[in-house]
Amino acid sequence: xxxxxxxxxxxxxxxxxxxxxxxxxxxxxxxxxxxxxxxxxxxxxxxxxxxxxxxxxxxxxxxxxxxxxxxxxxxxxxxxxxxxxxxxxx
Numbered sequence: 118x119x120x121x122x123x124x125x126x127x128x129x130x131x132x133x134x135x136x137x138x139x140x141x142x143x144x145x146x147x148x149x150x151x152x153x154x155x156x157x158x159x160x161x162x163x164x165x166x167x168x169x170x171x172x173x174x175x176x177x178x179x180x181x182x183x184x185x186x187x188x189x190x191x192x193x194x195x196x197x198x199x200x201x202x203x204x205x206x207x
Contacts, residue, residue, distance in 0.1 A: 155194075
């Protein structure tokens, strides 16, 4: 069973819970993507923090639960690992 099908089946009686689930999942997914890209770049959390003028704990928080992260911070993070931030809507 795929994640979409499983989540919708488990949460079908409460649409608010479905919204919360997918919001949390998307925040988590962004953090995972950022961490994977940082690791590919060979940079540590400390190196990223120094480049974007923040602390290692902020980078950790971003990677572990990227809720309420601003586009400006995402762009700085991307630049710090030598990437370009591209946003698309489908």
